[in-house]
Amino acid sequence: MPQELVERRSRRAGLLIALGLLIQLATLAWPHPLSFVAFLTVGCPIEAAGVLYFLYALVSPAHSKP
Amino acid sequence: MVSAFKLEILLIVFAIALAGLIAMRADLTRARGGKVLAFFALFLFPSLALWTGFSEHMERATSTQFCLSCHVMADYGRSLYVDDKSYLPAAHFQNNRIPRDHACYTCHTDYTMFGTVKSKIRGVRHVLVQYFGTVPKPEDIRLYQPYNNRECLHCHAGARSYLEASEHHKTPDMLGQANANKLSCMANNCHDIVHNVADLKDATFWKERQ
Numbered sequence: 001m002p003q004e005l006v007e008r009r010s011r012r013a014g015l016l017i018a019l020g021l022l023i024q025l026a027t028l029a030w031p032h033p034l035s036f037v038a039f040l041t042v043g044c045p046i047e048a049a050g051v052l053y054f055l056y057a058l059v060s061p062a063h064s065k066p
Numbered sequence: 067m068v069s070a071f072k073l074e075i076l077l078i079v080f081a082i083a084l085a086g087l088i089a090m091r092a093d094l095t096r097a098r099g100g101k102v103l104a105f106f107a108l109f110l111f112p113s114l115a116l117w118t119g120f121s122e123h124m125e126r127a128t129s130t131q132f133c134l135s136c137h138v139m140a141d142y143g144r145s146l147y148v149d150d151k152s153y154l155p156a157a158h159f160q161n162n163r164i165p166r167d168h169a170c171y172t173c174h175t176d177y178t179m180f181g182t183v184k185s186k187i188r189g190v191r192h193v194l195v196q197y198f199g200t201v202p203k204p205e206d207i208r209l210y211q212p213y214n215n216r217e218c219l220h221c222h223a224g225a226r227s228y229l230e231a232s233e234h235h236k237t238p239d240m241l242g243q244a245n246a247n248k249l250s251c252m253a254n255n256c257h258d259i260v261h262n263v264a265d266l267k268d269a270t271f272w273k274e275r276q
Contacts, residue, residue, distance in 0.1 A: 007092035010104055014089030017112045021082045024119045028075065033135055033193045038124050040190070047116050050085075054108035 009057035013050045020047025067127055074118045081111035127189050128171040135195045141263040142170075143206045149272040152259045154252070163221070179219040205264040215247045 023043035027035040085108035087094070094100035126132055134143040146159040146169060155173065158164045164172040175185040186209070195201060222228040223245070233256075234241055243249035251257050 001269075003096060007095060010095050010108065011089050011092040013108050014085045014087075016094070017085040017108060018082050018089060020080055021085065021112065021115055024115065025075070025078050026083070027121060028078075031126070031131075031170075033132060034197065036127055036132075037190075037193055037197070039119065039123050043115065044120070047112055047214055051112050054104070060115060 005060075006057050009060075010054060013054035013057060016046055016050030016053060018050075020044070020050055023047075071079075071122065074122055077111070077118060078115045081107075081115045084111055127186060128168050128175075130167055130169045130171075133170040135190070136201075136215060138196070138201050138204055138207070141266055142207075142261050144266055144271070145261040145263055147271045147274075148266070149270045150259075153262070154257045154260050156272070160274075173217060175217075176214070188192055212250065213252055215244055215249075215251050218251045219245065 010059060020043050023046065027039040027043055083101070088104050088107045095104045130143070133139055145153065146156055148156040151157050155169075158173070159166060159169050171185065175181050178184075228234065229241070234244070237243075240249065244251060252260060
């Protein structure tokens with residue numbers, strides 16, 4: 001079912017984004033050079049992956065089927 | 067007055083709440099309003115939060131505290147407090163010729179179009195070496211390339227103290243050569259005492275009056 005698929009993908013995207021944002025929040029609260037590395041290597045990619053996954057959910061072939 | 071940092075934190079918390087709402091109630095996206103909400107929650111706010119977080123981390127990475135947080139840089143930090151006017155960084159730092167809270171970055175960034183980006187990339191490399199590589203001794207740390215006068219002239223160019231100093235007119239074309247980076251400001255017998263961390267054990271230090 002396309003709608004269910006979109007919902008499932010939106011849920012995953014939401015989880016990824018929330019996790020990435022939580023990591024970002026933690027790195028901002030931790031004034032240490034390693035927080036900078038953690039943001040760049042962990043938080044940032046997870047968050048970006050969530051956003052891209054959501055965009056993929058919008059344009060994926062399953063979604064465009066009637 | 068709410069600070070920019072607090073606003074950033076609020077934005078991130080709000081973005082987490084929205085993303086969490088969509089994660090738990092994905093069925094909201096069935097309605098038109100829910101689709102709009104999902105666009106805000108899963109694209110607009112996270113993108114904004116990511117950008118502000120990135121900017122905040124980049125800003126922090128230019129602080130003196132950040133640079134000196136690696137143990138190997140401690141002596142470079144101490145060199146800023148040497149009680150000797152001939153120590154170029156100390157004279158700049160103690161007389162507020164550079165912002166103290168961004169002292170390292172002010173002198174060690176490249177004042178070119180992509181200078182800031184290059185500095186950040188070098189900074190990331192330094193952090194990775196600090197935690198995952200072999201850290202050199204403080205006295206073995208060298209610049210990647212000879213210090214460019216361009217960085218000095220970013221502030222000093224056109225300044226009366228720079229143009230009229232008698233030491234800058236020892237030869238007729240001395241200023242021209244310095245401006246063209248053919249004669250280093252840190253050449254022998256000019257401003258050649260920089261951090262000199264190997265000599266700090268014999269130095270006396272300035273104690274700032276509160």
